[in-house]
Amino acid sequence: MEKRRDIEYEVESTLNSLDGAQRAEPGEFFFTRLQARMRQSGATDAWERFISIITRPSVAITGIALVLMLNAGLALTQLRPSQERSEQAMLQQAFADEYQLGIVTYYEYEKTEP
Template identity: 40%
Template sequence: MKSDEKIQQQIEETLNSIDNIQKATPPPYLLTRINARLNNPAKNIWENIAIFISRPAVTIAGICLLVTINISVLVLKKAISANTVAEHSFTTIADEEDEYTNLATIDYIENQ
């Protein structure tokens, strides 16, 4: 338990701490800013979109998405160019009896 003197001292400190309290007053420009904001017309859809896109989280996510797409395109292009490409061409040849037969020719092209 605390002694009576210590308790009285804490009570006095508490009461003395509120001696210099003053009424809170807003800064002089606050009312002007509030009125300007109330008189400002509503934002249109383009302003709302610009505000949304300018957020750091959206911007960082967009940049990461673009980098990911670019890297995947480069890797896919390398994988395709490393493989051998086969070109198929179909030609039609007229027979002596006017019957048509399809002849498939396959030409192998190596891309290096």
């Protein structure tokens, strides 16, 4: 029984503590400061964050180095003649020589008389 009285006393004291409660009011210039903060946080959109990450020196130097290495690798593979390319060029030249595809003139045709 004593426990029940303690609980009732606690409930009653809690309800009595709310008697002097008033509605909470915001401080002066609260809405102005809130609007300014919202504008400030909205200004950093996705593009600005992306640009801020890319312009970091470590990311920029790594990106430039990667582009230069890819460019050098492609240049080296294009400069080195491969065996397959040279064979293909020889076959095309032999085909063109066989059928005289390299010479296109209209004056070499003979006129046949009927």
